[in-house]
Amino acid sequence: MSTGYGGRLSCSRCGTEQLESAAFAPCPRCVSAGVSVNLAPVYALARGPLPRSEEPGLFRYRDLLPLRPGDDPVSIGEGDTPVLPLSRLGRELGLHNLWLKDESRNPTWSYKDRLAAVAITKARADGADTVVVSTTGNHGAAVAAYAAAAGLRCVALTLTTVPATMRTLMQAYGASVIAYERPTDRWQVMSQAVAERGWIPMSGFRNPPVGSNPFGVEGYKTIAYELVEQLGRAPDVVVTPVAYGDGLAGIARGFADLQAMGVIDALPRLIAAEVFGPYAQALQTGEDVTGTVAVETSVAFSIATPVGTYQGIDALRRSAGTAVAVPDDEQIMALQLRLGALEGLYLEASSIVPLAAAGALARSGELGLDELVVAIGTSTGLKDVDATAARLPAPAVAEPTLAALDEALGHMPEPALGGH
Template identity: 35%
Template structure:
């Protein structure tokens, strides 16, 4: 099955851009989104909904940007299980909770989805090597997919990132630069060096969101083409929450679902919560969070580039944003380990603490269908004592 990609479009100024060249973001400063020829996809899925024998996110290749399958660098990403919580949901006071277990991706996190698509599409458009500032998991994904593609990866990570992240990037043959500060400073350092790599920074190119979008497709397909009431998204740079929102828009355009949407809740650490602050203040833009810090390293994103799009997804879905204390992370990881047999990452522990707060405040009802993203495996986070 072939991609029905049409062009790129700016969600702010509505300028159209070609999808035939390597692209970054719009001249107005906004991220760009991929637009597909939906009527073409609709005709195809009249006869066959996505191929059930394909146990990866490439079952949705009509709605992914890569035109020639020969450029797809797959390690078997996506189509992760939607686990029924045996005990955690009840413990939190929910009738039923499901966990989309993204730790089961090839390198252990949901970053594989976005980077698999971005790397494959960029190779199709002529990229020869990749550069990325990262909090950890995205670096491991980029290193692995670059290795599989036979091209070089240049990774810029905060120097306090736990060693297992560096070790895995090294194992996959990446060049690594350690930078003082957060992912923001890592990005500045990467731009200063001005290498001839293709920049894969979060939402500064259009294709990582496309990979993350498959999370929304899978959740809906695994629920028999329906939608849950709530999805809890640990949010840093925002690719998942933006991608999931886009997924449901596309599924409606295809007639696979109606106008119903899950409420999307962004969960952040109180130590770095620019999204929560903007939702509380009602602003259209995110203000950078000064001296942001949290042990949930993927959420240590003081100034997400796609702020407007994150806020748009949350508000249009009728959801919200919730900040929690870092002290909750270790106890919650221990609790989930005991109750579910899962070694969740600290970002997902933030999601669970957020869910608990939302249940306590009455924002989420006991009877609602809630899906929690376990965005990655906890084992690499040696910065947290369990």
């Protein structure tokens, strides 16, 4: 049996299969049961080593992506991001084998490039001329960049509250950016555009949410493939920032592929790092859908959602994982600065939440001291510099003498020194 995509999608909850034409709607059978479930592409998986091709970027794994043989990849250098040891920060958090998959090294500085590369490739191959995305920034920037590379029009529907840097990136990549006051306003307009104009959705637009373009979600599988190749084994635990569960679900499918092919023996435990706790609540109650939890403004705005999705809950349950809520802005931002001072890495607030979650699990004894734990650093801190700058002192101004320099340095905190 050869490995490859069969042109159909299925529901992870009930197993119902659908044609590609139904890709952007939730499973009708599950909707009738009161549960909105995203569909996922179906593959024939042969046992053996991870298949690789000579294609660029993450498309070297194209046999495990939802593409036909003649689909020309849209790649601008995504994937192959480093996995880095966090030795010093790990010791502070109580984890001696903590690593970071640094997705800020992707072309638009976030892991959304993986989704965009696959979804845009599929859209162009299917003859699309316009793609539309509902976004708080990273998702829109990635889609805009890959749409530009593919020669497609991109319409980005965002919020008035997103940082200016996010809007600038989308517009710099050629997207038409429209801002709304409420998140659900974007979904309403996007739903009409998909239904009446045939625009291809690059993100979720349903209420209740089910997740993004299911072809694009498959791009996140490549994180799992890379981790196993880079580490020489599967991690014991992978901690991912989570909103509607696209990255979490995609990574889970990647590890499931590897297990089905016999590349790994067991699935890593997956941890959802969230802000306000809808996944933690669903796991506690045993429900297939999350309730709506109370939210407020958060520095980790891109994952500060009041609800989750079935695909996220399913990924956690299949891996015997859990979810950890980290709602404290000051805790998140203090850890952002600690990561920078100890490891020389600057990640956005949402990417810090997995590190805070891992630390909390280590303190409670739910993570072992020597377990191989990988946190997914989804985006760079440069996307929201103002949030960091607000918590930093103004630079000292000194006279141009060594004595004045010494005096200024004497009023500053001791640097975080020490070897690995």
